[in-house]
Amino acid sequence: MEFVIEAExxxxxxxxxxxxxxxxxxxxxxIEKGQIFGFIGPNGxxxxxxxxxxxxxxxxxxxxxxxxxxxxGSPEAMEKIGYLSxxxxxxxxxxxxxxxxxxxxxxxxxxxxxxxRIDLNLKLVGLYDxxxxxxxxxxxxMLQRFGIALALLGNPELLILDEPTSGLDPIGRKEVKxxxxxxxxxxxxxxxxxxxxxEVERLCDSIxxxxxxxxxxxxxxxxxxxxxxxxxxxxxxxxxxxIAKLFKEKNIKIEQTENLHLKTTLPSNDIPEIFKxxxxxxGVVVNTIPGYGDLEEIFFELVAPKEDKEDKKDKDKKDKEDKKDKEDKKDKEDKKDKEDKKDKEDKKDKExKKDKEDKKDKEDKKDKEDKKKxxxxxxxxxxx
Amino acid sequence: MxxxxxxLIIAQLTIEENxxxxxxxxxxxxxFALIAFSASFTSFDLGAQVTIMKDISLSGIALFGIVLTLSxxxxxxxxxxxxxxxxxxxxxxxxxxxxxxxxxxGLMSIIAVNLLILGLELMVVMKIYSDNWNVMIINSIxxxxxxxxxxxxxxxxxSLFTSYPLTLSITLFLYILGGVSxxxxxxxxxxxxxxxxxxxxxxxxxxxxxxxFNIKDAVVHMNALPQxxxxxxxxxxxxxxxxxxxxxxILFEKKDL
Amino acid sequence: MFFSKYIKIxxxxxxxxxxxxxxxxxxxxxxxxxVQKESIESTDKSKTTETSKExxxxxxxxxxxxxxxxxxxxxxxxxxxxxxxxxxxxHHHDHEHDECEYFHKAWRExxxxxxxxxxxxxxxxxxxxxxxxRLISKRN
Numbered sequence: 055m056e057f058v059i060e061a062e063x064x065x066x067x068x069x070x071x072x073x074x075x076x077x078x079x080x081x082x083x084x085i086e087k088g089q090i091f092g093f094i095g096p097n098g099x100x101x102x103x104x105x106x107x108x109x110x111x112x113x114x115x116x117x118x119x120x121x122x123x124x125x126x127g128s129p130e131a132m133e134k135i136g137y138l139s140x141x142x143x144x145x146x147x148x149x150x151x152x153x154x155x156x157x158x159x160x161x162x163x164x165x166x167x168x169x170x171r172i173d174l175n176l177k178l179v180g181l182y183d184x185x186x187x188x189x190x191x192x193x194x195x196m197l198q199r200f201g202i203a204l205a206l207l208g209n210p211e212l213l214i215l216d217e218p219t220s221g222l223d224p225i226g227r228k229e230v231k232x233x234x235x236x237x238x239x240x241x242x243x244x245x246x247x248x249x250x251x252x253e254v255e256r257l258c259d260s261i262x263x264x265x266x267x268x269x270x271x272x273x274x275x276x277x278x279x280x281x282x283x284x285x286x287x288x289x290x291x292x293x294x295x296x297i298a299k300l301f302k303e304k305n306i307k308i309e310q311t312e313n314l315h316l317k318t319t320l321p322s323n324d325i326p327e328i329f330k331x332x333x334x335x336x337g338v339v340v341n342t343i344p345g346y347g348d349l350e351e352i353f354f355e356l357v358a359p360k361e362d363k364e365d366k367k368d369k370d371k372k373d374k375e376d377k378k379d380k381e382d383k384k385d386k387e388d389k390k391d392k393e394d395k396k397d398k399e400d401k402k403d404k405e406x407k408k409d410k411e412d413k414k415d416k417e418d419k420k421d422k423e424d425k426k427k428x429x430x431x432x433x434x435x436x437x438x
Numbered sequence: 439m440x441x442x443x444x445x446l447i448i449a450q451l452t453i454e455e456n457x458x459x460x461x462x463x464x465x466x467x468x469x470f471a472l473i474a475f476s477a478s479f480t481s482f483d484l485g486a487q488v489t490i491m492k493d494i495s496l497s498g499i500a501l502f503g504i505v506l507t508l509s510x511x512x513x514x515x516x517x518x519x520x521x522x523x524x525x526x527x528x529x530x531x532x533x534x535x536x537x538x539x540x541x542x543x544g545l546m547s548i549i550a551v552n553l554l555i556l557g558l559e560l561m562v563v564m565k566i567y568s569d570n571w572n573v574m575i576i577n578s579i580x581x582x583x584x585x586x587x588x589x590x591x592x593x594x595x596x597s598l599f600t601s602y603p604l605t606l607s608i609t610l611f612l613y614i615l616g617g618v619s620x621x622x623x624x625x626x627x628x629x630x631x632x633x634x635x636x637x638x639x640x641x642x643x644x645x646x647x648x649x650x651f652n653i654k655d656a657v658v659h660m661n662a663l664p665q666x667x668x669x670x671x672x673x674x675x676x677x678x679x680x681x682x683x684x685x686x687x688i689l690f691e692k693k694d695l
Numbered sequence: 696m697f698f699s700k701y702i703k704i705x706x707x708x709x710x711x712x713x714x715x716x717x718x719x720x721x722x723x724x725x726x727x728x729x730v731q732k733e734s735i736e737s738t739d740k741s742k743t744t745e746t747s748k749e750x751x752x753x754x755x756x757x758x759x760x761x762x763x764x765x766x767x768x769x770x771x772x773x774x775x776x777x778x779x780x781x782x783x784x785x786h787h788h789d790h791e792h793d794e795c796e797y798f799h800k801a802w803r804e805x806x807x808x809x810x811x812x813x814x815x816x817x818x819x820x821x822x823x824x825x826x827x828x829r830l831i832s833k834r835n
Binding site: 646647649650652653654655656663664666667670671673674677678680681684688 | 810825
C-alpha cells in the first residue's frame with residue numbers, strides 16, 4: 055500500500071517567552087494514496103502545525119515525516135505537492151497570470167506548458183477573464199480561487215488544502231467541492247483541513263480528529279458514522295414532549311439533541327408512518343439523513359472535555375426546567391385567560407338576562423297599566 | 439544549473455518588488471543632486487574644483503550605497519516571514535538556499551545598477567570639467583558595490599535571528615570596526631581592559647576590512663594603486679560575500695517559518 | 696519579561712556603540728610589525744646589493760623613518776588622457792599625530808594585498824569545506 059503522508063511519533067514544541075508549548079504530541083498518521091483525508095479539530099488543536107510539518111515550513115522536535123516517500127520539505131517532495139493556505143499570502147503588485155508564470159518557472163515547466171496550464175487552471179476557477187488584473191484588486195474569494203489555481207499548477211499528486219472554501223460564496227463553495235471530487239476521480243490524493251464539518255463529512259473518505267496536539271480519532275467515514283444505507287436519522291422539533299410520549303408508547307427509541315430537538319433512528323420502511331405521526335401531532339420533521347448521527351455530534355462528543363460535558367448536562371437540565379416553567383406559566387396564563395373570558399361571558403349573559411327581565415317587567419308593567427287604564431275607562435264610561 | 443535558474447527567477451521577482459519602493463528614487467535623486475551641486479564650486483581653480491567634485495561625489499556615492507543597502511536588506515526576509523508571502527515560494531520545489539541567494543542577487547542588482555548610474559554621471563561630469571573620463575571612478579564604484587555586498591550579506595545574516603534595531607546596530611558596528619585603521623587602534627591599545635581588547639581582536643580578525651574597499655583618495659588624487667590591488671580586493675570582497683550568504687543559508691535552513 | 700528583554704537589547708547596543716567609538720585592536724600591532732619587518736628586509740637588501748639612486752633614496756627614507764609615514768600625491772596636470780591616472784609625484788611627510796593617520800587608507804599600506812590574499816584563501820577554503828561537508832551529509 056502506498057502512502058502519501060507518513061508521520062511517525064511526530065512532535066513539535068514551541069518555545070515562546072521562556073515557556074514551552076507542546077503543539078503536537080506524537081502524531082502517528084498514514085494517509086493512503088488516492089483518498090480524500092479530512093483533518094478536523096478545534097482552534098489551537100495542532101492542525102496548522104501538522105500541515106507546516108508536512109510542508110517542511112517548520113522542523114519537528116522529534117519524530118519523522120515523509121511526504122510522497124521523500125523527506126518533508128525537500129524539493130523532490132514539493133515538486134508534486136500543491137498547497138492552498140488558509141489566508142492568501144501572495145505578492146499583490148503583480149497580475150495573476152504573471153505571478154503564476156513565475157511560480158510555474160520555479161516548477162521547471164516550459165513556457166508553453168506553463169501558459170497552457172495557467173490558462174486551464176484560471177478557467178477552472180473562473181478567473182480567466184481577470185487574469186491580467188493585479189492581485190491588489192482581487193476580493194478574498196478571488197484570492198482563494200487564485201490559490202487553488204496555483205496549487206494545481208504543477209499537476210500535483212498530493213493537494214494540501216487548508217480551509218479551501220473559506221471566503222467563498224455558496225456558488226464558489228459548490229464549485230470548489232466539485233473540483234475536489236473531480237480531482238479525486240483523477241487519482242489525486244487530498245489532505246483537507248476544514249472547520250466545515252458537513253463539507254468534510256460529504257467529501258472525505260477518512261477523517262482524523264485532533265485535539266490539544268493529540269490525534270484522538272482516525273477512521274474511515276463509514277466507521278465513524280456507522281454508515282448503514284437502510285437506516286435513517288430523523289430530527290423533529292415542536293411538541294417534543296407530546297411526540298416523545300407517543301414514541302415511548304410505540305417503543306421507538308428517541309433522544310434529545312443539545313438544541314432540545316428530538317432525534318430518532320429508524321429503518322427506511324418506517325419513515326412514512328413516523329412522518330405522519332409527527333405531523334398529525336403538531337411536530338415538524340427538520341431533516342432525515344442516512345446513517346447514525348452526524349459528524350458534528352461525534353466531533354463534540356470526542357472533543358468537548360468531561361467538565362464541559364457535565365456543565366452541558368446541567369445546562370440541558372436547566373434549559374428543560376426553564377422550558378417546563380415557561381410552559382406551565384403559559385398554561386396558567388391560558389387558563390386564566392379562559393377563566394376571565396368565561397367570567398366575562400357569564401357576566402355578559404347575566405346582564406343580558408337582567409336586561410331582558412327588566413325589559414319584560416317593564417312591558418308587563420306597561421301592559422298592566424294599560425289594562426288598568428282601559429278598565430278604569432270602561433268603568434267610567436259605565437258610570438256615565 | 440536548475441538551482442541557478444531558480445535563484446535568478448527569485449532575483450527577478452525581487453527586483454520587480456523592490457523597484458517600486460520610493461526610497462530608491464529619493465536617494466538616487468539626492469545623490470544625483472549632490473554630484474551636480476558639487477560642480478557648482480566655481481570659487482576654486484579648475485584643478486582644485488575637479489578634486490573637490492570627485493571627493494564630494496565619491497563620498498556621496500559611497501554613502502548612498504550604504505544607506506540603500508541598509509534600507510533594502512534590513513527586513514527583506516523577516517518581512518516575508520511576517521506577512522507569510524514566503525510560503526508560496528518555500529512550498530515550491532526550491533531549496534531555502536536558492537531562495538535566499540535569489541533574494542540577495544536581486545537586491546544587489548538594484549544597488550549595483552544605482553551605483554553604476556551615479557558613477558557614470560560622475561564620469562560624464564569629469565569629462566565635461568576635466569576632459570578626462572577618469573576611468574578609475576569605475577574601479578572605486580565596483581569596490582563600493584562589493585562593500586555594499588558584504589554589508590548586505592551581514593544584514594541578511596543577522597536579520598534571521600535578531601530584531602531590526604539589533605541587526606542595524608551590529609552591522610554598523612562591524613562596518614565601523616572594519617573601517618578603522620591600524621595607527622588609531624595602536625594608539626588605543628593600552629587604554630582599555632585586556633578582556634575587551636581580546637574580544638575585539640577576535641572580532642577584528644574575523645570581520646572584513648572595509649577600508650580595503652575605499653580607494654577614494656587614490657581616485658581623487660589620481661594615485662596609482664599597487665599592482666594587483668584591485669584584483670585582490672575584488673576577490674577578497676567576493677570571498678566575504680560568498681561566505682556570509684552561505685552562513686545565512688545554513689541559518690535560514692534551520693529556521694522555523 | 697518584556698522589560699528584561701528590552702534591557703538586554705539596550706545593553707548590547709550600548710556596548711557595541713562604546714566599542715565602535717573606542718576600538719583597541721591588537722591586530723594593529725601585528726600589522727605594524729609586518730610593515731616594520733618589510734622595511735627592515737628592504738634595508739638589508741640595500742646593504743648587500745648595489746642599488747639604483749631611486750632605491751637608495753627609498754631605503755634611506757625607510758631607514759630614517761621610525762614612525763609611520765604618509766604618502767601624499769598631487770595631481771600631475773602635465774599628463775593627459777589615461778596616463779594621468781597612473782602618473783604621480785611622491786611626496787614624503789613625517790607626521791607625529793596627523794588626524795588623517797587614524798583613518799589611514801588600507802591601499803597605501805604595503806601589507807594589505809598579502810592580507811587580502813591570505814583571507815581570500817582562508818574564506819574560499821572554508822567555503823569549499825562547507826560545500827563538501829553538505830554534499831557528504833546529503834548523500835548519507
